[in-house]
Amino acid sequence: MDLNLKDKHVLITGGSKGIGLACAAAFLQEGARVTLVARQAETLDAAKRKLLEQVPSAVVHVCAADLTDAGQAAQALAQAQSLNGPVDVLVNSAGAAKRTPAPELTPQAWHDAMQSKFFSYVHMMDPTIKAMAARGQGAIVNVIGNGGKVASPVHLPGGSANAALMLATAGLANAYAGQGVRVNGVNPGMTLTERLDKAIETDARNSQISKETALARTVEKLPLGRIADPQEVANAVVFLASSRASYINGVNLMMDGSLVPMI
Numbered sequence: 001m002d003l004n005l006k007d008k009h010v011l012i013t014g015g016s017k018g019i020g021l022a023c024a025a026a027f028l029q030e031g032a033r034v035t036l037v038a039r040q041a042e043t044l045d046a047a048k049r050k051l052l053e054q055v056p057s058a059v060v061h062v063c064a065a066d067l068t069d070a071g072q073a074a075q076a077l078a079q080a081q082s083l084n085g086p087v088d089v090l091v092n093s094a095g096a097a098k099r100t101p102a103p104e105l106t107p108q109a110w111h112d113a114m115q116s117k118f119f120s121y122v123h124m125m126d127p128t129i130k131a132m133a134a135r136g137q138g139a140i141v142n143v144i145g146n147g148g149k150v151a152s153p154v155h156l157p158g159g160s161a162n163a164a165l166m167l168a169t170a171g172l173a174n175a176y177a178g179q180g181v182r183v184n185g186v187n188p189g190m191t192l193t194e195r196l197d198k199a200i201e202t203d204a205r206n207s208q209i210s211k212e213t214a215l216a217r218t219v220e221k222l223p224l225g226r227i228a229d230p231q232e233v234a235n236a237v238v239f240l241a242s243s244r245a246s247y248i249n250g251v252n253l254m255m256d257g258s259l260v261p262m263i
Contacts, residue, residue: 005238008089016043016046041064132176146260184252186253
């Protein structure tokens with residue numbers, strides 16, 4: 001199926017690792033041009049090298065920025081457009097809030113979660129969606145953890161930030177639909193990323209068990225009997241960003257393998 005993404009400029013925040021990097025590879029396979037944005041120049045350069053090994057003819061640019069700062073986000077967008085032209089697709093996959101047990105929470109922990117997850121997305125979405133609307137076309141896909149739908153006592157600030165992003169996704173989709181811009185979200189559950197690997201290691205240490213045992217316990221809870229691969233999430237993101245999904249707008253797509261059966 002041709003997704004009509006050839007030569008489209010795709011800007012991916014959090015694109016140097018995990019799901020963001022998998023999305024970059026998937027868009028490049030479709031012939032798109034990609035700009036990656038993340039905090040660390042070193043990880044961005046490593047990601048670019050990896051992508052060019054996979055797709056030698058690919059067009060990949062990188063911009064280092066801290067997206068919790070609105071000014072840096074605006075500068076990164078300007079740099080991306082100077083390198084690759086107007087942004088046709090924005091994929092937000094940056095930022096992650098710390099997991100903290102409820103009794104240990106402080107007001108600052110709630111602020112930090114909103115900064116790292118909610119505002120890192122909003123700071124890039126705000127100028128990008130306005131530019132897309134001015135051109136009369138564009139697509140945004142937000143990668144939002146499923147903690148926004150299911151409250152966890154050890155992830156309340158992060159889950160709250162995710163829930164706020166889900167509402168913003170649906171609201172912006174409605175507000176800009178008439179100007180040719182679609183906004184959707186995906187809500188991945190457990191996915192094989194570096195972040196999950198570290199979480200399993202921490203769980204193993206805290207429970208005084210082996211990492212293999214901790215992983216097995218995690219997998220036992222999953223209806224599909226396995227953890228998702230980042231590429232599986234990327235496949236959904238690429239489809240939602242494509243013209244094949246032209247009438248899908250304002251959706252937050254649950255991707256937890258039916259761990260939490262919800263309507």
